[in-house]
Structure formats: structure tokens, C-alpha cells
Amino acid sequence: MKEAVVATTDTAEPHRITTVHPVPYETHHKTALSTITVLAFLTRFCGLSHPSEVVFDEAHIMRFTSWYLTRTYFFDLHPPFGRLLYAFLGWVMGYDGHFVPYEVGESYITNEIPYLAFRAMPALLSTFTVSVVYLIMWESGYALPACVVAAGLVLLDNAHISQTRLIYLDAILVFSMACSLLCYIKFSKLKDQAFSKKWWIWLILTGLALSCGISTKYVGLFGYMTIGTAVMIELWELFDITSNRVVSMLEFLKHVTARAFALVIIPFILYLFWFYVHFAILTRSGSGDDYMSEGFVETLSSNATLEQGPKSLSFFQKWFELQGLMFEYNGLLDTKHPYESRPWQWPFSLGGVSFWESEATRQQVFFVGNIAGWWIASSALVVFVSVIVVDRLFLGRGLNLVHDRARHRLCKSAGFFALAWATHYFPFFLMSRQMMLHTYLPAHLASTLVTGALVEFFFDSRPVEEEPTETTPNVKEASGQTIHLNKSQAPRSQHTSRRFAGSSTASWIACGSILGVTFAFWCFWLPLTYGYPGLSMEGVQRRQILGYRLHFAYDYAKYLAEYYAQYGEEQI
Numbered sequence: 001m002k003e004a005v006v007a008t009t010d011t012a013e014p015h016r017i018t019t020v021h022p023v024p025y026e027t028h029h030k031t032a033l034s035t036i037t038v039l040a041f042l043t044r045f046c047g048l049s050h051p052s053e054v055v056f057d058e059a060h061i062m063r064f065t066s067w068y069l070t071r072t073y074f075f076d077l078h079p080p081f082g083r084l085l086y087a088f089l090g091w092v093m094g095y096d097g098h099f100v101p102y103e104v105g106e107s108y109i110t111n112e113i114p115y116l117a118f119r120a121m122p123a124l125l126s127t128f129t130v131s132v133v134y135l136i137m138w139e140s141g142y143a144l145p146a147c148v149v150a151a152g153l154v155l156l157d158n159a160h161i162s163q164t165r166l167i168y169l170d171a172i173l174v175f176s177m178a179c180s181l182l183c184y185i186k187f188s189k190l191k192d193q194a195f196s197k198k199w200w201i202w203l204i205l206t207g208l209a210l211s212c213g214i215s216t217k218y219v220g221l222f223g224y225m226t227i228g229t230a231v232m233i234e235l236w237e238l239f240d241i242t243s244n245r246v247v248s249m250l251e252f253l254k255h256v257t258a259r260a261f262a263l264v265i266i267p268f269i270l271y272l273f274w275f276y277v278h279f280a281i282l283t284r285s286g287s288g289d290d291y292m293s294e295g296f297v298e299t300l301s302s303n304a305t306l307e308q309g310p311k312s313l314s315f316f317q318k319w320f321e322l323q324g325l326m327f328e329y330n331g332l333l334d335t336k337h338p339y340e341s342r343p344w345q346w347p348f349s350l351g352g353v354s355f356w357e358s359e360a361t362r363q364q365v366f367f368v369g370n371i372a373g374w375w376i377a378s379s380a381l382v383v384f385v386s387v388i389v390v391d392r393l394f395l396g397r398g399l400n401l402v403h404d405r406a407r408h409r410l411c412k413s414a415g416f417f418a419l420a421w422a423t424h425y426f427p428f429f430l431m432s433r434q435m436m437l438h439t440y441l442p443a444h445l446a447s448t449l450v451t452g453a454l455v456e457f458f459f460d461s462r463p464v465e466e467e468p469t470e471t472t473p474n475v476k477e478a479s480g481q482t483i484h485l486n487k488s489q490a491p492r493s494q495h496t497s498r499r500f501a502g503s504s505t506a507s508w509i510a511c512g513s514i515l516g517v518t519f520a521f522w523c524f525w526l527p528l529t530y531g532y533p534g535l536s537m538e539g540v541q542r543r544q545i546l547g548y549r550l551h552f553a554y555d556y557a558k559y560l561a562e563y564y565a566q567y568g569e570e571q572i
Contacts, residue, residue, distance in 0.1 A: 069097030081215035122171030126164035150452030211267030362534035
């Protein structure tokens with residue numbers, strides 16, 4: 001590989017070649033990424049052992065884990081991948097599946113459950129999710145402040161912390177969704193290397209990430225909507241029927257086939273594989289028998305079937321039956337819940353969920369988003385749409401207020417992030433089933449990416465890629481041939497360090513302001529995110545905002561005593 005180096009200006013030694021030193025710009029990014037990852041680890045793992053009791057939906061996942069380990073058949077609405085991960089972790093730790101919880105508050109310690117290890121897995125995935133958010137922005141070409149804003153909004157989000165450090169499926173889902181965005185961006189940057197090894201790797205990894213998402217929860221389908229829409233746009237541009245085609249028809253068909261293979265066929269095979277493992281493990285009759293057909297139940301071992309030998313159904317017969325029932329019961333999930341909410345409430349975190357409380361210690365875990373961060377991110381979405389609309393209106397009048405490169409970046413990059421938000425949010429308006437605030441987490445992650453992109457759009461005066469100028473340095477190859485580069489291709493040490501130090505001052509002010517108020521609310525809500533310390537009644541009342549129904553906000557005993565004294569018990 002030829003070494004590109006900056007040409008020397010020393011006329012006495014015309015053939016001398018100066019070596020380019022390591023790029024400080026990437027050093028800044030690597031330092032920021034490492035710092036944010038460490039902070040994410042601390043925020044996710046701090047106090048992970050508290051509470052040492054079953055919290056909210058942990059009861060469901062722990063039941064399923066135990067049934068896997070005892071090979072007892074059960075029925076659930078979600079695909080098996082996430083539950084299988086927990087079961088595999090339990091098997092590795094030697095857990096025998098003796099604990100089958102049904103109530104919130106059951107003790108892990110009394111029942112000798114390695115719950116800390118179970119919680120460590122989603123906490124670790126949540127840690128890496130913050131890192132992936134940063135990498136998404138970095139790979140998209142954004143400067144340091146934009147990357148820090150996007151990752152920081154997820155890092156300091158109380159909802160992400162609460163939901164993804166407990167034994168739930170959401171950490172797996174959100175991590176898979178974030179990885180699918182990152183892998184697709186990496187793939188998209190290799191357009192000039194179509195069908196190369198790297199091109200195939202990132203395309204296949206995109207499909208695997210999508211498959212892991214939909215194999216955890218069916219809302220992972222929205223990830224397919226995001227990537228699928230982007231792929232269709234990409235193929236449309238590749239076909240380019242309005243002018244000379246970029247590629248031949250045969251080449252175009254190869255592109256379509258490759259994407260279908262990597263994004264549909266391979267992911268579907270992986271999706272089926274988890275069901276194959278699911279059936280292979282659950283061979284004993286159990287609580288799920290009541291949902292299945294008689295023929296299906298007869299394939300499971302019980303006292304009756306042991307005498308006559310279990311019947312046999314093919315994998316696809318069992319899969320089609322189970323898949324149909326899962327879709328059917330998902331559609332019937334319309335029971336009311338005291339903490340359910342509707343999609344219009346989510347962007348501004350208007351509906352919280354009580355996960356756990358202890359009356360003895362006045363401690364509680366209450367799931368809610370970082371109000372400052374969510375309102376900023378949601379406002380950024382409104383601003384993004386407004387900028388696009390206003391820009392189009394002005395262009396129609398012949399007024400060009402936005403630099404062409406900035407417009408292209410806004411539409412292509414921030415537009416992709418906005419697409420991810422829309423596809424992970426608007427479909428819920430079509431559903432009448434029971435839903436809660438945590439359903440918005442993937443969409444919230446996408447909104448933080450839009451926020452970071454807008455910070456750079458508004459506050460960084462220098463476009464990422466500038467037009468070539470007379471001062472743009474040239475580069476020589478080892479052969480001595482001079483290559484004229486534009487500013488973006490010049491060694492980053494020539495211009496990005498100045499950008500970091502000088503031209504992005506406004507970006508850093510915006511970054512500090514956004515994360516400052518986000519950090520303030522994160523601190524304010526800490527006792528309800530981590531479940532300790534217990535708050536006084538006044539402390540709870542100060543946090544009783546936006547209609548949240550917190551525990552211990554009132555002294556009911558004192559209230560009743562005063563009421564009885566004034567009106568008498570017969571008035572109750």
C-alpha cells in the first residue's frame with residue numbers, strides 16, 4: 001500500500017518526504033468514546049444489587065428462565081432469543097431453575113438466586129448501547145460536540161438506566177436496534193467497494209442485528225422498516241431511471257439479490273434457529289400446554305406420553321402453530337394497566353411506571369425518562385421538520401439560505417436518524433393493545449441522534465467537507481507524484497484540530513448547555529431511578545410532576561386521623 005504524505009516545502013531537498021504524524025482528531029474521539037463508555041458502565045452498574053427483590057416484569061423473565069432450565073413447556077408472546085440468552089446465562093452459572101416467581105417483591109436472596117449476574121447482562125448491553133450511539137455519530141462524520149450530545153442524552157437518561165439494568169428484554173432490543181443503524185452506516189460508506197469483503201461483512205452484520213431485534217420482540221420489525229426504507233431509497237438512486245444509469249441492469253440485480261440475501265434470508269434463518277432451540281429445550285409438559293393443539297401437546301413428555309411414547313410433529317408444523325398463536329394473542333393484549341400510556345404521551349415522558357416500592361424504607365423505583373433530555377430531543381425533531389419545510393419553501397422562491405453540503409448532510413444523515421425515529425414511533429398509533437412508556441426507548445435513542453446532528457448544523461459554522469481552496473495542502477505518493485486533495489481529504493491534523501479548538505466553540509457551548517440541564521434532572525431523579533435512598537414525603541412531593549403517581553407522596557395515616565377527628569368514622 002502506498003504511503004500518502006504531506007509534500008515538503010524545502011527547496012534544498014526536493015525529494016524529501018515528510019511523514020504524517022498520528023491524527024489528533026481521532027485521538028479526541030477515542031478519548032471521548034472511552035470516557036463515555038466508562039461513565040455508562042458506572043451509571044448502569046452502580047447499585048445493581050438493589051433492590052434484592054423481584055422488580056416488575058423481572059417476574060416474567062425469571063419464570064421463563066427457570067422453565068427453560070427445567071425444560072418445561074410454556075407459552076409467551078415474544079420470540080425466544082432474549083429469553084434464551086438469560087437461560088444460557090443461568091445454565092453457565094449452574095442455576096437449576098428452582099425459582100418460579102409470580103409476585104413483585106419476592107426475595108432473590110432468600111431463594112438463593114444469582115440475580116446480580118442476570119442483571120449484569122442487560123446492564124452491560126446498555127453500557128455498549130451508549131458506545132454504539134457515539135460510534136453512529138462518529139461514523140456519520142460528525143464532530144466531537146455532536147457525538148457527545150447524542151451519546152450523553154442516552155448516558156444520562158433515567159429511563160434507559162431503569163429499564164436496561166433489570167432482568168428485562170429491552171436492553172437486548174435497544175442494543176440490537178442501535179447496532180443495526182451503525183452497521184448499515186458502515187455498509188453505506190462502502191458504496192465504491194461494492195461486493196468487497198468489507199461490504200459483505202457490514203451488510204450481513206446489519207441483517208444479523210435486525211434479526212436479533214425481531215427475535216427478541218416483534219417491535220423489532222420497526223428496525224426492518226428503518227433499514228428497508230433506506231435500502232429502497234439507495235436502490236432507487238442506484239437505478240437512477242431519470243438519467244444515465246449508475247450501474248447496468250445486471251449489476252443492479254446483483255445489488256438487489258445481495259441485499260435480499262443478507263437482510264432477509266440470513267436473518268430469517270437465524271430467527272427460525274432460535275425457535276428450533278426453543279422446541280429442542282422445552283420437551284416436558286407444562287403451563288403452555290393449554291394454548292397448544294392436542295397434537296402439539298402429545299409431542300411433549302408427561303406421565304401419559306411416557307407410557308405410549310410421545311408423538312412427532314415436524315419443526316415447521318410446530319413453528320407455524322406457535323407463530324400463529326403468538327400473533328393472535330399479541331392482538332388480544334388489550335387488558336388495562338394502571339400505568340399504561342398512549343403514544344402521544346411518550347415523546348415528553350408524560351407517563352411513568354412504578355416498578356417497585358418498599359413501605360418500610362420509603363424506597364421506590366419509578367420508571368420515567370429524563371424530562372430535560374426527552375423534551376430537548378423531542379423539540380429537536382420539531383426543529384428538524386421545520387428546517388426542512390422552511391428550506392424547501394425558500395428554495396421554491398429562489399432563495400438558498402443553507403449551504404448545499406449542509407443541506408445534503410441534513411437530509412441524508414439527520415434524515416436517516418429521523419426516519420429511524422418515525423418508524424419506531426408512529427406505528428404504535430395504529431395499535432390498540434396495552435402499551436407503556438418503555439416502548440418509546442428505541443425511538444428516543446433515534447431522537448438523540450437527530451439532536452446531535454442539529455447541534456452541528458446550527459452551531460458549527462464550518463461544514464464538515466469544504467470546497468477546495470488555494471491553501472489546501474497537496475499530498476505526494478512515495479513515487480513522487482503530486483495529488484491535489486480537497487480540504488476533507490487532507491490529513492486531518494492540518495485542519496480538524498483547529499476546528500476542535502476554535503470554530504466549534506458555539507457547538508461546545510450548546511453541548512454543555514444541553515447536557516448540563518440533562519445532568520441536573522438525572523441527579524434530581526436518582527433516588528427513584530436506583531431505588532435509594534428513601535425520600536421523605538416532601539422529597540417525593542417535589543418529584544410529583546407531570547401527573548406521575550409516586551408512592552409515599554402523602555401521609556395517609558395522618559390524613560385519616562385528621563379526617564376522623566373532624567368528621568368521625570361514620571362519614572367514611
